[in-house]
Amino acid sequence: MDSLFRKICEEFALKGEYVGYEIIKSGNINDTYVIDLKKEDGSEKQYIVQRVNTRVFKNPDQIVRNAELVTSHIMRKLKEQRDPELKRKVVHIYRTVRGDSFYIGENDDRWRVISYVFNSSNFEQTTTKILASAGEAFGSFQRLLSDFPAEQLYITIPDFHNTEKRFADLYEVAEKDAFDRKKEVLDELEFLRGSEEYASRFRKLHERNLMPYRVTHNDTKCNNVMFDKETGAPLAVIDLDTVMPGFVGHDFGDAVRFAANTADEDEEDLSKVSLDLDKYEAFAHGFIPQVSDMITRTELDNLPDSVMILTLELAARFLTDYLNGDVYFKCKKPKHNLYRARCQIALARDVEKKLPEMRARLEKFVIVVK
Ligand code: GN1
Numbered sequence: 270m271d272s273l274f275r276k277i278c279e280e281f282a283l284k285g286e287y288v289g290y291e292i293i294k295s296g297n298i299n300d301t302y303v304i305d306l307k308k309e310d311g312s313e314k315q316y317i318v319q320r321v322n323t324r325v326f327k328n329p330d331q332i333v334r335n336a337e338l339v340t341s342h343i344m345r346k347l348k349e350q351r352d353p354e355l356k357r358k359v360v361h362i363y364r365t366v367r368g369d370s371f372y373i374g375e376n377d378d379r380w381r382v383i384s385y386v387f388n389s390s391n392f393e394q395t396t397t398k399i400l401a402s403a404g405e406a407f408g409s410f411q412r413l414l415s416d417f418p419a420e421q422l423y424i425t426i427p428d429f430h431n432t433e434k435r436f437a438d439l440y441e442v443a444e445k446d447a448f449d450r451k452k453e454v455l456d457e458l459e460f461l462r463g464s465e466e467y468a469s470r471f472r473k474l475h476e477r478n479l480m481p482y483r484v485t486h487n488d489t490k491c492n493n494v495m496f497d498k499e500t501g502a503p504l505a506v507i508d509l510d511t512v513m514p515g516f517v518g519h520d521f522g523d524a525v526r527f528a529a530n531t532a533d534e535d536e537e538d539l540s541k542v543s544l545d546l547d548k549y550e551a552f553a554h555g556f557i558p559q560v561s562d563m564i565t566r567t568e569l570d571n572l573p574d575s576v577m578i579l580t581l582e583l584a585a586r587f588l589t590d591y592l593n594g595d596v597y598f599k600c601k602k603p604k605h606n607l608y609r610a611r612c613q614i615a616l617a618r619d620v621e622k623k624l625p626e627m628r629a630r631l632e633k634f635v636i637v638v639k
């Protein structure tokens with residue numbers, strides 16, 4: 270790896286001497302590393318180096334283009350607002366000395382370089398305080414992009430949050446059952462079939478002009494926010510590969526299903542899985558004030574349900590990948606996708622029970638919304 274990273278430093282003309290690297294294990298798609306460089310004055314500087322998964326991102330140049338457009342828009346807005354922290358609130362996407370988005374390595378691998386937010390951390394352990402900060406970060410991300418011309422963005426993964434299509438894909442692979450795994454997941458399939466009403470909810474609201482497309486992040490796991498190491502204050506939103514037109518609830522729901530789960534996303538002991546209502550509320554508390562100038566009544570009313578919808582969507586995606594022979598998400602153990610799917614279903618069951626309480630906890634935000 271060291272010689273590859275040295276080569277990458279050269280290709281991207283990064284200043285300083287390469288010292289070493291660390292692997293970031295949290296992603297399920299791309300391979301991510303932090304590299305250390307020592308500058309002439311003796312100080313160290315870090316960069317994110319990533320090998321993009323080109324099976325998932327079939328046009329890798331497009332994800333870089335989207336990220337450049339979005340980060341320069343945010344940078345412009347923060348400058349206008351004279352934000353003192355602007356350098357830590359948006360990442361920089363580097364290009365090679367030739368102006369390419371990637372260094373193309375062995376096996377046609379695509380390597381890119383992104384700035385590392387100074388003195389930041391992406392906390393894996395989520396407290397209510399961190400959730401409020403994450404909510405603020407993703408809410409302000411949507412707000413800063415509310416005047417961004419969405420038609421300029423490439424659709425990097427078509428139908429990414431098309432929950433109905435995710436369900437249809439699942440039924441199709443279950444029908445084929447190429448790996449003879451369907452017999453293990455009959456209960457899960459039945460549960461999802463019984464939840465189809467949620468899957469079509471956003472489309473129907475959109476068709477009635479009640480749910481507009483906005484520019485959304487679409488992958489709002491808490492570890493996609495960099496926080497100040499000392500204060501926990503939100504800084505930059507990272508992992509911009511899936512920034513595309515979407516619904517407010519896609520970001521809200523995905524963030525809550527991940528970070529307000531009392532267990533990990535792939536917990537095998539389902540008795541540990543449930544929705545932490547205080548964490549849910551903390552996220553809403555950070556998120557809603559940021560978007561209150563743009564969000565509509567219908568969008569707000571659907572935030573609790575968005576948690577259910579996104580949890581079901583992920584259950585369908587993990588289960589699809591299991592039935593498909595595990596070709597999409599990285600698996601760290603046998604049946605990993607099955608455990609992930611079961612965990613999401615357990616969470617969905619709990620969320621459904623808690624929906625009335627989740628709605629009640631949003632009542633207090635009514636006043637700030639048009
Ligand atoms: C993938 O790689 P990561 O963790 O950023 C996936 C998300 C899922 C997530 C589930 C492009 O994200 O949609 O919610 O795994 N990203 C893509 O952990 O499919």
Ligand code: MG
Nearest residue numbers: 298488508510
């Ligand atoms: Mg991602």
